[in-house]
Amino acid sequence: MRRVRYNVAASLDGYIATAAGGYDWIPQDSTVDFAALFAKVDTVLLGRHSYRAAKQAGETVWPAGSRVFVFSTTLRPEEHPDVTIVNANADTVVANLRTEPGDGDIWLFGGGQLFSRLLVAGQVDCVEVTIAPMLLGGGIPLSASGAPEVQLTLEGTTQYPSGMVTLNYHVRGTSR
Numbered sequence: 001m002r003r004v005r006y007n008v009a010a011s012l013d014g015y016i017a018t019a020a021g022g023y024d025w026i027p028q029d030s031t032v033d034f035a036a037l038f039a040k041v042d043t044v045l046l047g048r049h050s051y052r053a054a055k056q057a058g059e060t061v062w063p064a065g066s067r068v069f070v071f072s073t074t075l076r077p078e079e080h081p082d083v084t085i086v087n088a089n090a091d092t093v094v095a096n097l098r099t100e101p102g103d104g105d106i107w108l109f110g111g112g113q114l115f116s117r118l119l120v121a122g123q124v125d126c127v128e129v130t131i132a133p134m135l136l137g138g139g140i141p142l143s144a145s146g147a148p149e150v151q152l153t154l155e156g157t158t159q160y161p162s163g164m165v166t167l168n169y170h171v172r173g174t175s176r
Contacts, residue, residue, distance in 0.1 A: 002098045004045070006108040006115050007037070007128040008142065009164075015139035016112060021053045025134050027162035032130075038063045042104030043097055045118075048072035049140070050110030051083070062109060069093065071114050090114065091121030098123065116144035124171055127152060133163035 009026045010016050017023050044062040046054070051070045054061055062068060068083040071093075077085040086093050097106055108115055108124065118124050129142065152169035159165050 002043075002100065002102065002104060002106055003125040004094060004098065004106045004108055004118065004123055005041075005126040005128055006119075006124055007126075007130075008110055008115075009130045009132055010142045011132055011134045011136040011139070013135045013137065014142045015136045016110060016142055017053065017140040018136060019139050021049060021140065023053070025136065026132050027164060029160045029162040029164060031160055031162075032164075038105075038107065040103065040105045041107045042066055042102070043106040044068045044109050045094065045106060045114065046070050046109045047111040047114040048075055050114075051075075054109075062107065066107075069097075090117055091123055094118055094123045095121070112141050113144040115142075116147035119143070119150060119171070120148050122173070126155075127169040127171060128166060129169075130164050130166040 008016050009023070011025070018025070041063050042065070044066045046068065048070060051072070069086050070080065070083050071086045071090045073087050075085050075087075094106070108118065115124065151172040153172055154167065155170050156168045157165060158168075
């Protein structure tokens with residue numbers, strides 16, 4: 001079964017973006033090897049807000065050639081032909097993606113609401129959080145309010161010169 005990895009940067013106080021969706025507070029660290037980090041990623045999952053933030057910034061932060069699924073009940077598929085818009089049954093869609101042939105990882109890019117929904121459905125295997133040395137005091141949380149209590153197992157850490165630290169966790173009760 002293919003893995004779903006929630007890989008995201010967060011402030012020390014647990015926010016993945018400012019209240020306005022900004023993420024310019026995340027340090028740019030040239031030692032972060034994004035190519036190696038996402039060498040196996042072939043599918044990307046985003047919520048509407050994360051997708052819009054990436055589009056507004058004019059960035060394609062996901063690996064080239066990846067299939068991109070945007071979960072939204074308001075975006076119209078014909079207005080976004082470069083991605084697949086999913087407007088219902090997120091947990092079923094992701095469960096089906098996980099059973100497809102191949103060994104490519106599925107990157108849950110964001111955001112907190114989509115992460116929480118997929119976590120409840122048992123569709124997240126790894127939580128990989130890069131903690132930035134920043135306190136935002138508010139914003140968009142790492143997980144949505146009401147997310148379930150879930151046991152995690154620490155599998156590794158990476159410290160960067162910028163002061164960022166990546167924590168890699170396995171979600172207990174899921175396959176490796």
